[in-house]
Amino acid sequence: MTTLQVMFFFFSLITVAGGLYTVIARNLFHAALGLIVSLAGVAALYALLEASFLAAAQVAIYIGAIAILIIFAVMLTRGVTGKNPVKDWWTYTITAIVCLLLLVVLLTTLFRFDWPQTAQAAVPADSIARLGKSLVDPSLYVLPFEVASVLLVAALIGSAYIARDKK
Amino acid sequence: MVPLSWYLIVAAILFCVGVFGVLARRNAVAILMGIELMLNAVNVNLVAFWRYLEPDKMVGQAFAAFVFIVAAAETAVGLALIISVYRNRETVDVENVDLLKW
Numbered sequence: 001m002t003t004l005q006v007m008f009f010f011f012s013l014i015t016v017a018g019g020l021y022t023v024i025a026r027n028l029f030h031a032a033l034g035l036i037v038s039l040a041g042v043a044a045l046y047a048l049l050e051a052s053f054l055a056a057a058q059v060a061i062y063i064g065a066i067a068i069l070i071i072f073a074v075m076l077t078r079g080v081t082g083k084n085p086v087k088d089w090w091t092y093t094i095t096a097i098v099c100l101l102l103l104v105v106l107l108t109t110l111f112r113f114d115w116p117q118t119a120q121a122a123v124p125a126d127s128i129a130r131l132g133k134s135l136v137d138p139s140l141y142v143l144p145f146e147v148a149s150v151l152l153v154a155a156l157i158g159s160a161y162i163a164r165d166k167k
Numbered sequence: 168m169v170p171l172s173w174y175l176i177v178a179a180i181l182f183c184v185g186v187f188g189v190l191a192r193r194n195a196v197a198i199l200m201g202i203e204l205m206l207n208a209v210n211v212n213l214v215a216f217w218r219y220l221e222p223d224k225m226v227g228q229a230f231a232a233f234v235f236i237v238a239a240a241e242t243a244v245g246l247a248l249i250i251s252v253y254r255n256r257e258t259v260d261v262e263n264v265d266l267l268k269w
Contacts, residue, residue, distance in 0.1 A: 002168070004168065004169055005169055008169045008173065012173075012177040015177065015181060016177065016180055016181060016184065019181055019184040019185065019188075019204050020184055022184075022188060022200050022201075022204065023184055023185075023187050023188030023191065023192065023197075023200075023201060023204075028194060028196060028197060031197055031200060032200065035200050035203060035204070038181075038204060038207070039203075039207065042181075042207045042210070042211060045174070045177070045211055045214075046211075046214055048169070049174070049214050049215060049217075049218045050218060050222075051214050051217070051218065051228055051231070053228065054210075054214060054228060054231055054232070054235075057232065057235060058235075061235055061239055062203070062207070062235070062238075065239060066203065066238070066239055066242045069242060069243065069246055070196060070199065070200060070203075070242070070246065072246075073196050073199075073246040073249055073250060074196050076250055076253065077195075077196060077249060077250060077253040077259045079258065079259075079260075086193065087191060087193060091191065092191055095187060095190045095191040096187060096191075098190070099183045099184075099186050099187040099190070100183070102183050102186060103179060103180065103183040106179040106182070106183070107176065107179060110172065110175050110176065110179060111172070115170065115171040115172045115175070115219070116170075116171055116219055116220070117168065117170045117171075118168040118170075118219075119168070119218055119219050119222065120219065120220060120222070121222050121223060122222065123218070123222045123223075124222070124223050127222075127223075127225070127228075130225050131225045131228050131229065131232075134225040134226075134229055135229060135232075140225075140229075141226075141229050144229075144233055148233055148236040148237070149236075151236070151237070151240050152236060152239065152240050154240075155239075155240035155241070155243050155244050156240070156243055158244060158247070159243040159244045159246070159247030159248075160247070162244075162247040162248060162250075162251050163246075163247035163250045163251055166254075
């Protein structure tokens with residue numbers, strides 16, 4: 001078991017355990033904290049995959065913005081009683097069985113193919129510069145990039161309007 | 168080295184955990200958290216494929232960056248809607264907010 005494999009196991013364990021805690025915790029704030037742990041685990045997986053820009057962007061965007069937004073929403077939508085209603089155990093069992101079936105389908109499809117054991121080539125040394133250039137190159141991805149920024153502006157203005165105080 | 172299939176397995180497990188969160192929770196914010204887990208699983212898949220199959224093209228990382236952006240926009244709009252629903256109905260329990268159901 002090489003060091004890289006040990007690190008991979010550790011980070012994926014953190015990711016999956018955080019995700020499981022997110023979907024099981026009764027207290028919503030604890031679930032949000034579990035989501036943060038899971039997102040941090042995914043950032044570590046990106047770093048293992050040598051996508052350093054995406055690892056930093058994951059921490060800044062997901063943990064630093066989206067998770068904070070979710071915590072705000074949890075605090076702003078507290079029920080009067082403070083308790084969170086849950087579904088009955090029968091629904092949970094059927095849902096868990098359905099999700100396990102979905103996992104079985106995904107894994108059997110995955111194992112049909114012969115995936116490479118090691119990476120085919122090395123990541124170029126200037127991959128972040130290349131990513132930046134590809135996002136503004138007219139023959140590459142400048143159009144989706146600009147459309148995505150318009151989308152973000154529209155979504156944020158719209159959500160600020162929807163959630164404004166109406167008094 | 169870590170084989171590519173291990174990354175795909177982790178992404179599949181994370182995706183199914185997210186699906187369970189969406190289907191089995193009554194609070195709308197908890198459902199949004201499940202959606203975030205699913206989007207992250209898809210991103211892990213994309214970046215793993217980029218690294219193992221085509222590391223000198225930037226298309227994998229650009230695709231993952233666009234998924235980031237769309238997830239952020241969707242979370243903002245979804246949470247604003249949930250807050251608005253809470254202001255009008257005092258609840259975010261999806262079992263009670265079902266006016267459009269048959």
